[in-house]
Amino acid sequence: MSAAARTRPSAIRSRLGNRLRTIGRLLAHFATRQKWFLLPLVLVLLVSAVLLVATSGLSYVAPFVYSIF
Amino acid sequence: MSAVLGISGTYHDAAAALVVDGHVVAAIQEERLSRHKNDPRLPFHAAEACLAYAGLAAAALDRVVFYEQPFDKLERVLVSTLEVFPRSLRQFPRAMASQLGDKLWVMDQLAERLGVDRAKVTAVEHHRAHAASALFVSPYERAAVLTVDGVGESVSTGLWRGDGRELTPLGRIEYPHSLGLLYAGLTAYLGFEVNEGEYKVMGLAAYGEPRFRDELAKLIRVEPDGWFELDLSYFGKLANADLGFGPKLEGLLGPRRPPYAPWDLSTERDQRYADIAATLQLVTEETLLALAREAQRRTGFDALCLAGGVALNAVANARLAKEAGFRRVFVQPAAGDAGGALGAAILGALELGDPRPGPLTTAALGLPADAAAAMALAGELGFSVKRSDDIHTVIAERITRGEIIALCTGRFEWGPRALGQRSILADPRDPDSRERLNRAIKRREPFRPFAPAVLADAAARYFPGAPDDMTPFMTTVCPCPDQAFAAVRHVDGTARVQTVTTATPALYAILEAMRAQSGHPVVLNTSFNGAGEPIIASEVDALAFLLSHPIDGLVVDDVLITKRPG
Numbered sequence: 001m002s003a004a005a006r007t008r009p010s011a012i013r014s015r016l017g018n019r020l021r022t023i024g025r026l027l028a029h030f031a032t033r034q035k036w037f038l039l040p041l042v043l044v045l046l047v048s049a050v051l052l053v054a055t056s057g058l059s060y061v062a063p064f065v066y067s068i069f
Numbered sequence: 070m071s072a073v074l075g076i077s078g079t080y081h082d083a084a085a086a087l088v089v090d091g092h093v094v095a096a097i098q099e100e101r102l103s104r105h106k107n108d109p110r111l112p113f114h115a116a117e118a119c120l121a122y123a124g125l126a127a128a129a130l131d132r133v134v135f136y137e138q139p140f141d142k143l144e145r146v147l148v149s150t151l152e153v154f155p156r157s158l159r160q161f162p163r164a165m166a167s168q169l170g171d172k173l174w175v176m177d178q179l180a181e182r183l184g185v186d187r188a189k190v191t192a193v194e195h196h197r198a199h200a201a202s203a204l205f206v207s208p209y210e211r212a213a214v215l216t217v218d219g220v221g222e223s224v225s226t227g228l229w230r231g232d233g234r235e236l237t238p239l240g241r242i243e244y245p246h247s248l249g250l251l252y253a254g255l256t257a258y259l260g261f262e263v264n265e266g267e268y269k270v271m272g273l274a275a276y277g278e279p280r281f282r283d284e285l286a287k288l289i290r291v292e293p294d295g296w297f298e299l300d301l302s303y304f305g306k307l308a309n310a311d312l313g314f315g316p317k318l319e320g321l322l323g324p325r326r327p328p329y330a331p332w333d334l335s336t337e338r339d340q341r342y343a344d345i346a347a348t349l350q351l352v353t354e355e356t357l358l359a360l361a362r363e364a365q366r367r368t369g370f371d372a373l374c375l376a377g378g379v380a381l382n383a384v385a386n387a388r389l390a391k392e393a394g395f396r397r398v399f400v401q402p403a404a405g406d407a408g409g410a411l412g413a414a415i416l417g418a419l420e421l422g423d424p425r426p427g428p429l430t431t432a433a434l435g436l437p438a439d440a441a442a443a444m445a446l447a448g449e450l451g452f453s454v455k456r457s458d459d460i461h462t463v464i465a466e467r468i469t470r471g472e473i474i475a476l477c478t479g480r481f482e483w484g485p486r487a488l489g490q491r492s493i494l495a496d497p498r499d500p501d502s503r504e505r506l507n508r509a510i511k512r513r514e515p516f517r518p519f520a521p522a523v524l525a526d527a528a529a530r531y532f533p534g535a536p537d538d539m540t541p542f543m544t545t546v547c548p549c550p551d552q553a554f555a556a557v558r559h560v561d562g563t564a565r566v567q568t569v570t571t572a573t574p575a576l577y578a579i580l581e582a583m584r585a586q587s588g589h590p591v592v593l594n595t596s597f598n599g600a601g602e603p604i605i606a607s608e609v610d611a612l613a614f615l616l617s618h619p620i621d622g623l624v625v626d627d628v629l630i631t632k633r634p635g
Contacts (some may be wrong), residue, residue, distance in 0.1 A: 018187050026173065029140040038147055068534040 075414025136409030141222035196223025202412030218377035219249030219318035260326035277347030295360030361393035402484030435481035487596035489576030
């Protein structure tokens with residue numbers, strides 16, 4: 001087994017840890033801003049985001065996008 | 070003492086900037102290396118190039134600073150999308166795909182791809198990064214700072230008091246009320262691409278009369294203190310991300326101009342669009358003037374720094390310098406979103422206790438050209454290659470006899486302007502050069518002007534008012550009364566002049582040679598790129614350009630390369 005292959009599980013664990021910490025910070029952000037009403041929406045969308053990432057359904061689009069970027 | 074990497078990206082103009090021990094070591098836009106114009110992707114090529122130039126490993130970085138707060142941005146997008154629900158239904162999935170599928174994780178991605186500890190990756194507010202990118206490389210210890218763009222996280226316009234190492238917010242205008250949004254909406258209406266066509270609107274404006282003031286007064290209401298408000302009904306309540314304006318705008322100004330249709334300003338139709346562009350430019354200038362006067366009143370300072378995409382409006386900057394009540398005005402060369410990377414890096418360095426960087430004297434912060442590699446490749450391509458001990462005189466001679474010469478020397482520039490490192494040079498007095506450049510080489514709209522470069526010590530003779538703090542970076546315009554300089558004089562009698570000192574050594578030497586030969590140390594200087602391409606980065610890009618464009622010669626450092634011996 002190569003060194004790269006041996007380190008792969010730890011890299012995945014590290015990435016997963018980063019993502020979970022980011023989700024925690026995001027929820028704390030909405031909580032401290034008293035934007036509780038957005039939390040259910042954010043949670044649903046986060047699940048959608050995982051699906052989007054998993055299906056590679058993303059692309060860079062840059063027409064007139066101030067409203068969404 | 071520390072090493073800090075600043076990063077901007079994920080919308081447009083991604084860039085990386087490296088500050089080591091308080092010095093700006095390198096600053097590179099991703100598009101230069103990826104060869105994808107306005108590349109929005111996280112700038113890993115640029116980041117690696119900055120580190121390689123400095124001889125640093127990513128692990129040696131003390132901090133990586135992203136130029137905006139992802140959570141704040143997500144909050145604004147969510148709230149603004151919900152505010153116009155259900156109109157926003159169509160754009161909602163795209164907005165969320167972009168925010169949650171990508172932008173939300175940006176700091177994790179930076180840590181993982183660069184190989185730095187996630188705890189070292191932080192973010193700063195978008196407009197603070199803009200403000201820092203201007204103030205902390207300006208020649209001023211204290212200045213009012215105005216940041217104006219489309220939108221950051223939620224702010225479109227910021228007013229700051231800059232004093233030493235401190236930036237104190239004094240006021241803000243929040244999205245959707247945005248001067249950048251107004252300019253972008255009308256850029257789209259005029260048939261140009263948003264985030265790219267704004268320069269074209271500015272050039273077009275000089276051909277029109279501002280006769281649509283009453284109509285544009287309905288789009289934006291400006292108070293005497295510069296506070297402004299858009300009437301969102303003209304922008305389709307911002308519910309259409311593909312268009313940027315609503316049917317009500319076409320009801321007010323007439324049908325939009327079809328994108329990509331050739332321009333003919335002798336027709337009534339296109340003249341009308343030029344008049345709309347002229348009115349938009351005037352409204353933009355007057356709004357900025359009101360904001361700048363308020364900034365002067367509130368700070369009492371005699372210097373102003375500007376940043377944000379709107380600060381790239383060189384015509385407006387010239388009016389600010391003259392009419393806003395400041396003695397000096399500074400706009401750094403990458404005032405748009407790319408510049409946010411520089412501001413983020415400097416803010417990180419200051420927080421770690423490093424000194425404030427010195428004033429920016431050159432925009433040459435990219436990677437250097439390699440003349441030996443160019444010679445080798447040119448030889449393989451069968452080009453004529455001549456090394457010269459007096460290359461600057463050779464260039465001046467060729468330009469004086471009407472040739473168009475591309476110059477690739479030293480480190481490439483930071484920002485959207487070619488400032489003598491990756492430039493195409495021609496005789497500024499020859500209108501045929503302008504025609505040839507526009508039609509055969511640059512292949513762009515005939516109304517777009519070319520800029521002159523002039524020795525700073527002679528600038529006032531040709532361009533009254535020059536030099537000032539902006540002219541080294543071509544972020545303002547000056548009058549050009551001498552009609553002999555037809556190739557660089559815009560239709561309104563101005564020129565977007567670059568003043569040159571020994572800080573730009575190659576162009577300085579060429580201009581000295583021009584003075585010796587023609588009596589005038591002035592040259593036409595346009596960016597070294599083809600239509601729709603980023604400016605050239607490497608000698609390989611330069612040779613590819615020589616292969617595919619009808620220029621008369623290419624100079625890489627001290628080597629002249631031509632397709633045919635001569």
